[in-house]
Amino acid sequence: MKKTKWLKRSILSVSLIFSVWLFWPSMTTQPLQYNNIVHQTLPVKSGHVINTEKPYLPLVKIQPKHITANASAKLITSAYAAELTFPPYSQPLSANDFDRLQPNYFNPQSVPVDDNGTKLVAALSKYRYTYPEPIVASLTGDGLAGAQLELTNISNGKVVLNTPFYEENGTWKAILQGEVNLPQQLQALVNTKVNGKQVTIALALKYVNSIATLNSFESAISDGADMVVSANITTREKGLYRLRANLFDANNKPIAHLVAKEKLGEGNKQLTIKAHHSVLVDKQAPFYLSTFSIELMSPAPGKPKKFGNSAIKKYIINDFEISSLSDTPYQPTEKEQQRLQLLQEISSGGS
Numbered sequence: 482m483k484k485t486k487w488l489k490r491s492i493l494s495v496s497l498i499f500s501v502w503l504f505w506p507s508m509t510t511q512p513l514q515y516n517n518i519v520h521q522t523l524p525v526k527s528g529h530v531i532n533t534e535k536p537y538l539p540l541v542k543i544q545p546k547h548i549t550a551n552a553s554a555k556l557i558t559s560a561y562a563a564e565l566t567f568p569p570y571s572q573p574l575s576a577n578d579f580d581r582l583q584p585n586y587f588n589p590q591s592v593p594v595d596d597n598g599t600k601l602v603a604a605l606s607k608y609r610y611t612y613p614e615p616i617v618a619s620l621t622g623d624g625l626a627g628a629q630l631e632l633t634n635i636s637n638g639k640v641v642l643n644t645p646f647y648e649e650n651g652t653w654k655a656i657l658q659g660e661v662n663l664p665q666q667l668q669a670l671v672n673t674k675v676n677g678k679q680v681t682i683a684l685a686l687k688y689v690n691s692i693a694t695l696n697s698f699e700s701a702i703s704d705g706a707d708m709v710v711s712a713n714i715t716t717r718e719k720g721l722y723r724l725r726a727n728l729f730d731a732n733n734k735p736i737a738h739l740v741a742k743e744k745l746g747e748g749n750k751q752l753t754i755k756a757h758h759s760v761l762v763d764k765q766a767p768f769y770l771s772t773f774s775i776e777l778m779s780p781a782p783g784k785p786k787k788f789g790n791s792a793i794k795k796y797i798i799n800d801f802e803i804s805s806l807s808d809t810p811y812q813p814t815e816k817e818q819q820r821l822q823l824l825q826e827i828s829s830g831g832s
Contacts, residue, residue: 608686
């Protein structure tokens, strides 16, 4: 009897893990609360290099005995069912969705430099740059006596570009002009002295050549329950493209995160993004689009995706009436219904 019960639990756990692995990529990524990030503090000695990475989540202690496989499965099922209330191309957006509102945010790195509480705060203006954007760094802290910013090739350790910091209103700044075809594996090194001690801080970043450019948008039109806006894009390679944009209301409050995905050839093309009626209810016009992101998806495992840029920062949607949309609820696709059904079967399994 005990063996049977143990076997049922094992099967349930394996099924749960498999379902998460199989379905989770299609589900909406949960927002990273960068404002609550726990900064890692490291002791600094003379000449010590402090490595930093792109914003990370703090470690969370989980007590396995308090979370059963069934409870986890029910939680995943509930989250997925809630997502299916809205189409995947038009998901609600709130002020708490930091990763979507600031997708290219660089988390400032605060590090101690001695036992007296002296610390430095180093940051880049963003995590990923697109040519010909300049790389902008800032540095604050007591006891600074000048600093140098170096862009290095991680693969061989060679310095690619370098420039000194200059002081402006109590903050040290440095600007490196971008160059085409920079190495893919890069890091920015901040070299400075604090109270006579040499300190180096390594900041992670990406510098890419644009694979496509968002040029403009066509006027919004209604199509059933969707507000449809076509984006004019110039692509430099063919492949599967994904366009992301955030929709805001007249009071600058976030409404929805919009996603379009389509295979495109080279040249002047269009990608159509849609906002479903369900996210526009009771929202105040005029709306506007912002926070654009263009990606050329990876064509094969092991090959990285590529990124584009936007020639515009904001697009205002004028003269669109929500009343022109039908209020038909979103109907999940057959595949989405099958996924939900499988998750429900797992979550209702043996205890």
